[in-house]
Amino acid sequence: MVALPSGLLGSLDPTSDRAVFRQIADHLREAIDKGRFAEGAKLPSESELVDHFGVSRMTVRNALSMLQSEGLVSSEHGKGVFVRPRPPVRRLASDRFARRHREQGKSAFTMEAEAAGSRPEVDNLEVKEERPSADVSARLGAPRRVLARRRRYLLDGRPVEFATSYLPLDLARDTPIAQPNPGPGGIYARLEELGHKLDHFEEEIRARMPSPQEIKTLRLASGVPVIHLVRTAYDTKGRAVEVCDTVMAADAYVLSYQLPAT
Amino acid sequence: MVALPSGLLGSLDPTSDRAVFRQIADHLREAIDKGRFAEGAKLPSESELVDHFGVSRMTVRNALSMLQSEGLVSSEHGKGVFVRPRPPVRRLASDRFARRHREQGKSAFTMEAEAAGSRPEVDNLEVKEERPSADVSARLGAPRRVLARRRRYLLDGRPVEFATSYLPLDLARDTPIAQPNPGPGGIYARLEELGHKLDHFEEEIRARMPSPQEIKTLRLASGVPVIHLVRTAYDTKGRAVEVCDTVMAADAYVLSYQLPAT
DNA sequence: CTTGCCCACTCGTCTATACGAGTATGCCTC
DNA sequence: GAGGCATACTCGTATAGACGAGTGGGCAAG
Known part of the structure; x- marks a missing residue:
């Protein structure tokens, strides 16, 4: 020694x-x-x-x-x-849901990751019907059942976020939204085709320490918090048509927003 | 036993x-x-x-x-x-910088906290001129010196966030902005009076574990991350007129944003 | 040269013990 | 009754030792 x-x-x-x-x-x-x-x-x-x-x-x-x-x-x-090396971060821009980004064949995640020089993967596809939690139910206007779409995103083999989308079942049943792969432009493109023209999104952001389950799923090192983002999509009639619950490895993300001064 | x-x-x-x-x-x-x-x-x-x-x-x-x-x-x-009890959270709405909220005598923080039934305090006032960090400098268009305004916010005696505003010195020197108390409506109202009509804000959000210094200042329990928010304010000429660097106790906040679907 | 094993080094887990320091309680003194 | 003290509880800090398990390099056997 x-x-x-x-x-x-x-x-x-x-x-x-x-x-x-x-x-x-x-x-x-x-x-x-x-x-x-x-x-x-x-x-x-x-x-x-x-x-x-x-x-x-x-x-x-x-x-x-x-x-x-x-x-x-x-x-x-x-x-x-x-x-601990600081991993490259993924920047989520405030215009990431602009309609023009939906007119492509690939998903927003895939496109953006490839543009940044990373190798994207999406796995853990699960699509099923279930009873909504109290929180999701309140946000979606108390539907009896919802379609839940779960997936996990990886960059260069590293899991960085997992997300679950909830849609009222009456709206999603027997549509491409209920398919494992909803097609180009993702479920937002399909929603608009179904006549639900999107108006705006609301995002709620929290940060906290991960649960043991989240540590496992995201393979988090200790001392890494998660960002918990809940997004609600509204159509032009004012109806909430989707709730997306996302848990992100905090060391892999910078979120970016624009606020009007008016 | x-x-x-x-x-x-x-x-x-x-x-x-x-x-x-x-x-x-x-x-x-x-x-x-x-x-x-x-x-x-x-x-x-x-x-x-x-x-x-x-x-x-x-x-x-x-x-x-x-x-x-x-x-x-x-x-x-x-x-x-x-x-650990979950403390009441402060929700930051996406319209929190709307001009109409500036037309009051009290600061946005004070108003909002009192509306929510909490006892707000602001302390640790420090206003001084200094050389900008590389990051702040880049955001503000490389001013040689900046005015830094530091303060800490408390709710019911508990520190929940501390923030530093940086303004180009040529813009803030010898104005009410350089005073410890900038007056009703805060520095954004003063900026507009000085002819810098605000156009929009950009916010960048990260989450991470606090440094020992931050644990002390915010009296954080262990296992509580911080939300690090950097806001840049732009006037209608497209000039960045303020950078506000905020560190928040993550268990005290929910941030909320609206995104257009267009 | 290649294969496989052993060993040294790493961190992970667990025991047992000791003393210090902060808190609350009850009793004793005044 | 009020104040102060003793005490028993709490967690905080630190020591010393033991064994287990993952990793990697070197050495020996083939």
């Missing part, structure tokens, strides 16, 4: 009343912020840190778990602890 | 290959989800859990720290571990 280069990490201040594991986390955090550990670089191993700071292993692990829950580092069993 | 009511929490499955602390976390999570512990209720103490599950204290603490980083519970030194 070779000692760490001195100066790479500072040393503890025994007079400080800040807990030792917090001091260690501070030193590591500072070193990362200052670029002394690059993105993707391996931190000193736990036992190296034990030697360097002269503390027990649990104390080091405590410090590392702080950084992990901050989303700064992630550990890999058998390999080490690494500075 | 009285034993826990049986049935409140299950027991471990020794044949499972799921780690013990994960099983304990699962049991507690399930009990919380099912409402067996109400919001704000105290969980069994660490030593009660040690007795109940027959494991060491560190294992119990490990389980509890999982729940904490999920944002489900929060611990209070000397008191216990409690189910």
Whole structure:
């Protein structure tokens, strides 16, 4: 075991009343912020840190778990602890539902991803009828049953979001919307063909920590929150024709909106 | 020490290959989800859990720290571990910058909070000139110096967001905008009086875990992400006249937007 | 040269123990 | 009754040790 280069990490201040594991986390955090550990670089191993700071292993692990829950580092069993690389983000523009984007053969997600140089995938197709949850029911005007379309989106093999669209069953039954692949332009194009000309969308955004199920589905590293977006689509008659419930890996997205000043 | 009511929490499955602390976390999570512990209720103490599950204290603490980083519970030194109450959320409507909301004496934040029955406070006023960061500089068209207005917003004594507005100095110097209190309608009303009629705003939204500094300023419980919102205001000539950088406690906000379908 | 095994190193899990520090309660003193 | 103190509980911090499991490299056998 070779000692760490001195100066790479500072040393503890025994007079400080800040807990030792917090001091260690501070030193590591500072070193990362200052670029002394690059993105993707391996931190000193736990036992190296034990030697360097002269503390027990649990104390080091405590410090590392702080950084992990901050989303700064992630550990890999058998390999080490690494500075978490910031993945490329997908920008959702405020005009992403403009009608002109629907006049293409491919889905908006696929088109946009390819334009950005990524390899898009859509999987986990599930289309079924079900009873709406209280929230969905309220948004859609209390239909007895809804069509639910679930899918998961991946970029370069990495899952970045999963979404469920809910449509009133009376509106979607026996239409291409109830097919696994609704065709070019997606369900919004089909809705308009069915006479539901779209007027506007409402989006509600929350951020929170993922549930264990969401961690699994999106393969989230610890310390990565999710963005929870619920979109309601209204037709020109003012009827809510679709609710789309989306959970996104927060480190993969920047949402962008335009607001009028009037 | 009285034993826990049986049935409140299950027991471990020794044949499972799921780690013990994960099983304990699962049991507690399930009990919380099912409402067996109400919001704000105290969980069994660490030593009660040690007795109940027959494991060491560190294992119990490990389980509890999982729940904490999920944002489900929060611990209070000397008191216990409690189910995190969901605080009332502040909804930001998509028309919140409509001109008609500016024609009042009070700030938008104050008005809206009082309407919702909360007690609003604004503090930490700091107004100073500084050199813009690279990001702010790019958004504002590379001004040499900017006016920065920092403030923190509280609801019922709880900090919920802090924000910094940046304005090109040539535009804001020696105007009411450079005063600690810019007057009724806020800086947007002043900008319009100065001939910068506002046209639209652009908002960029990210979610991430807070830095230690942000945890302190917003008094965040662990397991609460922040929403990072950067708004750029444009006048009718297409000039960016303000950048507002806002960090919000994610558990206190729902953002709401309208998108046109055209 | 290739294959396969072993070993060293990594993090993951768990135990047992100790002391410190914050909180609440009840009792005792004044 | 009011104030203060002792105490028993809470979680926070830290140590030392043990074993398990994933990873990768080097060495030995074929």
